[in-house]
Amino acid sequence: MTDQPNTCTAVLHATFFESSARHPPAAHADLIIPVSTLANDTGNDASVPPQFSLNVTVPRNAVQVFAELFASGNGNEEFWYFDAPNEFVDTVPTFGEGPFREVRMLVDGQVAGVAFPYAVIFTGGIDPTAWRPITSYGALEQPTYTIDLTPFVPILTDGHPHNISLDVVSAESDHAINQNWFVSGNLQVKLDPSNKPTTGKITVLNAPSFAVTNTTGIVADNDVNFTVTATHNIHIEADIVSGSGARTHVVWTQNLQFSNTQNYINNSFVQLLFQTATGSFQSTHNGVSTLVDTFSYPLDINITSLVPDGFSFVTTVNHSYNRVSHPGPFNLGSTISEHQLAGGFFEETSSGNFGNGTSTNTFSYVDTAGNTYARQVSAVDDNITADKQSGSLAPKEAPPFPTFGPKTKLSVAKARLPGSRVIGN
Template sequence: MKKLLIHLDTTYGQGPFRELRLLIDGKIAGAALPYPVIFTGGLIPSLWRPITAYGALDLPSYFLDVTPFVPLLTDGNSHQFTIDIVSAEDDHTILQNWYVSGLLQVITDSSSKPTTGNMTVYDAPLFSQTSTGGVFGLKKVNIQVNATRKLHIEANILSGSGKATHVVWKQDLSYSNQQSYIQDAEYQVLRQSASGKNIATHNGVPSVVDVFSYPLYVDFAFGSEDQKNWTTRVDHSYDRVVLPNPLIVGSTTKSNQITDGFFQLATGGNFGNGTSNNTFAYADLVGNTYTRQVKAALNVITFDHEGGSMAHTGRTTEGFRGISEVINFVQWGARLPGGKGM
């Protein structure tokens, strides 16, 4: 055994703060802030016709490097990997609509001799640092939830073939959720952001890189006192630079979607409409690029343009730089394309 990497998947449930955790023998090995996927019935069904929200049909995976635990896992005993979801509640409980899974990838050494080593640094709190608060006024309620997590694990590993590897695994995650309910919840506002940096190096060389930002803005308003019609605006983005492991090509993905919609409950049949403006850009380390802009209104695509080396037209897109900028970092110096810092 030389390296251990794990890919985590989750179906996004309800609640302002949810942290996906991986534990090995009860010790935190890594965590993720899941992207807030909105499925096709979310808020207003007509918002997602004919274009679904990003991730609704293919939920993102999250990548953790558990190589620092190799010295503890090669002792010949059985060990337990646990994946769970926790909240910012005092007892960390969640609702029941979360489903998680994991894929453990093992990179073995060429020698049949055992791998040895020792964990030299372990600074990984069991739970994130969270804070909650609220302000209650006349026909108005404001709620805020904040969370941060820092993790730092290091280990020295000696493979059976004699190769020595110094592994450093760090995470720095941040989360904020602000909600306002105005005029007896006739108007509702959500401002949420999740961002972070996950970086693992093996002898100073990046092995896993995951730099992300998931902002989500929602404005909701009832149009009548009986609450049978309402309007909603959603502005959400998926910005991510990721190197899943040394065997998978690193890539940069930037997606933004702004939707506006109306929905009416009626005895003769519910109806609604929506508009959608979508931009997407992708680049990877082997030089593939793809960009697309799509607009829709009243269930009809009104604009569709694609570019990049993987486009059907074969056109290239200028001004979008790939993950190579991130790989050339010094410790926490990762930056997004275009020089935008995280």
């Protein structure tokens, strides 16, 4: 311990083993180029809109480039999946710009790849009691998305700076969104040992700037119902010749689908949401699968007010994260399946905010190195009621089972709801 109050010093001992023929080093990029604000005094994610752009110079002997994207909806975009199409926004208690979001990466203004993001619900989102003590999946570590920029290598390796842009767009006619999303990324670059310039050309370029979308709906009596759908298909091919003379034919495809249906019943006393985002990314280099990403993100939410002023309500959230991913040659492939059914009751009173919540979660993980992990865990009113772990990555000893606390209503923070509504003291 030191003499300073609230300060301690720890010593960590670790042993590292040199790689060998039996234990070769892990695959890694030869160069990583950040796609961020490059700020060194704050977080370096960029806030969009407007579109974020920067110029990067890729080494002339680059032969592969993979881009990892990060995107997080915040502020008035925290509940983007609950936003209403602009033609219906005056009839429901939420923001406009619709519920569809697409994260795009562009090279010199040309779309190179996109992602339909997973809907992350943060710990104060909708009903805080639903996320105690188990947060929703992704709330503490949001997923990233990988696209293959290798088809653009013949352009990127000409020795000149090139513009890399990130943005998030909607299904509205002007593709506008609210404020804001935080976005960033990196380029993982593989170099040819010859140090000679890479050459080649893009042979197929079918990458529409925006998804194909459709919006339908109806306002009848005291109810509002609408559905937004979107699809985006990308197909890019290129022939690449390294300085060493190796020839590679690259095929990069994305096939993505999205649907969001919302029902506002009895003057929005009941709000129902049914959303699915599914799709696949695939890249082959000389016919060999190099990047694979197949995903399904279903999300169903029910928010029902119990009193006219909305200060008391119940919520049910049923969502899943299912993903089979092998994000390029530098990372392990994995299969992740996560399902969470959570809900709760929230009430604002003169003496504070109270409620109760339940959560049931099933998670499984398998990777291409043979590692496995599975967990089933449930909670009621901030207490773990069941917890079972298994697999090669599970702890050898089961964690101690906590004592169940008193069966009283939880005292909780304010509830954040779609449309920037805040309920609670």
